[in-house]
Amino acid sequence: MTTASSPATESTESTASTGAAAPAEARLPLRERKKRRTRQALVGTALDLFTERGFDGVTLDELCDAVDVSKRTFFRTFTSKEDVAMEPTQELWTAFLEELERRRPERGGTLVELLEGCLYGALDRMTDDGWARRVLRSRRLAEETPSMGAHGLAFCDRTSRAALDVLRRRFRLDTAGDPRPRLALDVLVAAFHWALAEWTAQPGSPTRAQLASGLRAAVAAVPDSLTLTVTARD
Amino acid sequence: MTTASSPATESTESTASTGAAAPAEARLPLRERKKRRTRQALVGTALDLFTERGFDGVTLDELCDAVDVSKRTFFRTFTSKEDVAMEPTQELWTAFLEELERRRPERGGTLVELLEGCLYGALDRMTDDGWARRVLRSRRLAEETPSMGAHGLAFCDRTSRAALDVLRRRFRLDTAGDPRPRLALDVLVAAFHWALAEWTAQPGSPTRAQLASGLRAAVAAVPDSLTLTVTARD
DNA sequence: CAGGCTTCTGCCACTCAGTGGCATAACTGT
DNA sequence: ACAGTTATGCCACTGAGTGGCAGAAGCCTG
Incomplete structure (x- = not known):
């Protein structure tokens, strides 16, 4: 009650509910x-x-x-109790896949750039007003609820596989014997996860733009992360 | 029955059961x-x-x-029905964490090398004879059972966080504001997952050594995966 | 080796996620 | 308005996971 x-x-957060508000889905x-x-x-x-x-x-x-x-x-x-609470993130990744299906890469562009671009594109499509807030709440829940976290990761994994399929089909990449496409994708996902975590931790009501720039920063940090050196405390 | x-x-596959077989755990x-x-x-x-x-x-x-x-x-x-079936993998990652707790890095060595080394070390410690076979069956199950896959990924994520903690403590790395340690770890995990998938798909009874060399190859492919270019099919 | 002390185990009853089947209500196209 | 499709509600059921308590098994003294 x-x-x-x-x-x-x-x-x-409803979809501007009444009247002839909804543009495409109206009819x-x-x-x-x-x-x-x-x-x-x-x-x-x-x-x-x-x-x-x-x-x-x-x-x-x-x-x-x-x-x-x-x-x-x-x-x-x-499909499950977890599923309903993860919907906002799934919306994004679904858009990502669609984006990947459509985009044409720049001549000589790298795979990571392509994937990154698709993700920005997907992010741009989350026009629904309440989306940011929904994701925020969803993520915060996921952080404190193991089963939600697990569900999210599993979904992420399924999406990656689907993305690899697209890469194989559209760009003739060898996704079976060659680890590189999968690695590139996983790197992007890792960067996104980092950005998302930062974004979620921020107080107030973060925006999509902030998320995008966090992602940009994380992706930029990847090459550095491979050469980062360590010294024991001792 | x-x-x-x-x-x-x-x-x-038991632990050489009877007699005074078990060395350390005997007493x-x-x-x-x-x-x-x-x-x-x-x-x-x-x-x-x-x-x-x-x-x-x-x-x-x-x-x-x-x-x-x-x-x-x-x-x-x-902790769950999934848990019992994932035990073999968890054994490995637990050893990985212990390894990480102990090792001292080479002077000027990179973080990725350190982590990679720990994983080889952990692999070397899986002396139990039936381990390879157990992992194999466990992984094959995980591939056909979504809930097991999810559980595995969640465990992997928890382990990563624990590893980051160690990195922060032992090597004074900033794991809060700096994405690079997390990215390095995720890259290693991605490479391992690739290697594991290949290894699992192989017919016959693969060995730990094969898994290790698969991992080596995957890690080596990482820099390349970042510069891999794509062209549309069209 | 008897005794009490601690810790593990089994049993029972319970909650709650998730599913299958079937009757019914709600939309669809003509 | 009518037949055909498709979503919905209801009901009964399986199976994972938990809490509580009584009793057994290992443990540690004297």
């Missing part, structure tokens, strides 16, 4: 629109409740009847 | 030895059963009474 909200009445069949609404209501309310009482402090049943949806329906929309 | 085995009678209090035996029996039988019928095809209850142990005891030994 606390954070209650029917699929129609969104919980926190979708009613069924689809409903599905989206429930989906968003679930994500929003889930983040609300989880942030308030912790991931483990909220049962699916509670979430479901806060949104007024049956548990069965929940599992037709998301 | 199939793969049955009491904690005393190991299932597959442990009986209680500890028993615990170890149950632990190993659980891992062995779990890998047997999971390999045979799939991770999801075996319930914990089945596993538990194959080893003749109560479910309650299982959960005092391992």
Whole structure:
């Protein structure tokens, strides 16, 4: 009852809800629109409740009847309890894959640059107003909830594999015998994770631009990280 | 009944069981030895059963009474069903952390070299005869079982954080504001994952040495992976 | 080696995530 | 408005993981 909200009445950050607001998705069949609404209501309310009482402090049943949806329906929309809370990040990586599918590389550009570019492109596409806030809450939850962290990493891994597939298909890269494409991708992911962690730790409400520049900095630091020397304390 | 085995009678690859075989762990209090035996029996039988019928095809209850142990005891030994099947890898990374705690770096050596060295050191310590086979089965399971994959990645992430802590403590590295240590570590992990995947895919019974040389090759490929260029197919 | 002390184990009951099946309601196109 | 499709709700069920308590097993003194 606390954070209650029917699929129609969104919980926190809705998609400018009423009127003829939504630009592209407006003319979708009613069924689809409903599905989206429930989906968003679930994500929003889930983040609300989880942030308030912790991931483990909220049962699916509670979430479901806060949104007024049956548990069965929940599992037709998301694959797990973790899944709903990780949606914001997944949105980004899905966009990344689409970007990767479209972009043409600069002549003579490196693979890392290409991938990096795709990620910036994806970031630019997260136009939805509440996205930053959603990611923020999602990440903070992930940091304090092992099972969410694990789910996030697994998703990340799946996405990487998908990306490698695209690289093989579109750019004729050998992703089976040659470790380099995979390494390049993992490096980018590592840099992104670093940037994301920094960004999440920041107080206030960070912006997408800040995240992008953090990523830029991290990627720039990669070559240096390979030659960094160490001396024992002793 | 199939793969049955009491904690005393190991299932597959035991620790040269009887006699005065075990060198260091011999003089442990009986209680500890028993615990170890149950632990190993659980891992062995779990890998047997999971390999045979799939991770999801075996319930914990089945596993538990194959080893003749109560479910309650299982959960005092391992944190989850996934955990027991990932034990072999965890053994390696635990050794890695210990290695990292001990080693002194070469003068002027790079961080990556240090970390790499620790990993070889850890690998060398996996003297237990059946280790390679256990890892192999564990990895193959992980590849076909999402929840195991996720668990493995999460463990890997925790280990990385622990390693960063050591780096900060022992080598006065700034692991908070500077992305480079984390990046170096992630690069090593990425290389290792590649090597492990190759190694796992190989037919027959690969050896630790092969894994080590795969890792060496992957690490060597890193600088190249950063400068790899791409051209669109078109 | 008897005794109490500590620690591990087994059992039981319970919560909660996730699934399958089926009847029903809600949208779809014509 | 009607038939056909598709989402939804409900119900019962499996299986992972936990808490609590009683009793057994290893441990450590004298």
